[in-house]
Amino acid sequence: MKSPIYLDNHATTRVDPRVIEAMLPFFGEDYGNPASRHHAFGWRAEAAVEIAREELSAAIGARDPREIVFTSGATESDNLAIKGATPEAGHVVTAATEHPAVLETCAELARRGVAIRVLPVDSQGIVDPGEVARAITGRTALVSIMAANSEIGVLQPLAEIGRICRERGVLFHSDAAQAVGKIPLDVEAMGIDLLSISAHKLYGPKGIGALFARRRRSDGRRLQLLPQLHGGGQERGLRSGTLPVPLIVGLGRAVALCRAEMAGEAGRLLRLRGRIWERLSGSLAGVLLNGHPERRLPGNLNLSFAGIEADALISELRELAVSTGSACSSETAETSHVLRALGCDEARARSSIRIGLGRFTTAEEIEVATDALIAAVATERARRGGRQP
Secondary structure (H helix, E strand, O other), X not given: OOOOEEOEOOOOOOOXXXXXXXXXXXXXXXOOOOOOOOOHHHHHHHHHHHHHHHHHHHHHOOOOHHHEEEEOOHHHHHHHHHHHHOOOOOEEEEEOOOOHXXXXXXXXXXXXXXXXXXXXXXXXXXXXXXXXXXHOOOOEEEEEOOOEOOOOOEEOOHHHHHHHHHHHOOEXXXXXXXXXXXXXXXXXXXXXXXXXXXXXXXXXXXXXEEEEEOOEOOOOOEOOOOOOOOOOOOHHHOOOOOOOHHHXXXXXXXXXXXXXXXXXXXXXXXXXXXXXXXXXXXXXXOEEEOOOOOOEOOXXXXXXXXXXXXXXXXXXXXXXXXXXXXXXXXXXXXXXXHHHHOOOOHHHHHOEEEEEOOOOOOHHHHHHHHHHHHHHHHHHHHHOOOOOO
């Protein structure tokens, strides 16, 4: 392998050079604070922020750009949405395969006395909308179901869940960090009231994200969120702090590029993904796909290789960047909570790797990477005494 090949695009993505180009002026000559509304420096900064706000709004089908609240990323957005929308005597419904930013936030609310219902998923990682409906009670303040899973790439039935939430008068939040810019999303058609976004998952800079926060609920009442940060009252008072204009510009440009190129990019990634699966499943016994075979992100493959340990396999692949699960939970030694929720046993969970294809992945890299994977699996199985699946 001539140089390292990056196949970990769920963990983070390379910043697109076109995004960097858009950001650069706001590190230099256009360095104003958008809250400084008495001179041209502030006016230019504010105008750039509002353009980005409009880009995000258009990308997710929001009617009002003012419903976009800039944050430091999807984790902060999840916290603002879930904590901000849930009263002390409230009830939250979520799913077992959610990102730790949702599950740990719910766990913190549980410690404060909030009732939390964590729903199971089926063997392919899908939440049953009927289970959501049955879980809602008179105390339920919020349902939080992610758009696309960060490990297995599975897409949830957002429109069905959104319809149920609207019928029951319950707010619907979705962590869409992995989905925005990758698949079509429409907060109006899907009945989503709160949606979390992260720039570094869609070829933008780290340290910036957003929360779509609907201004009014479906019954016309104002949607009230309790701020988690207090200060100067920026972002409709929902997220105080001086806005990082270069990062916001980068997020806006990244979203615009994804929106313009989504259809072609999805088709290209599907072809590359199909090529990996074809070669691996045709060359190796005991290769299993985790998650729904079709209802998943175009660039995602989560695979188990029977008879090996994923950590040992990755050690063999020093020039290939893949992972054993979510980068946000890689500090723990436990097996993936997502794979456990699917019913995978310990051996299957420990033999699983996540492959994330992206904008800069080439067909040539796929061939080289697949060769390396096939060789590494064979080497690891031989090392473990020749045990075959």
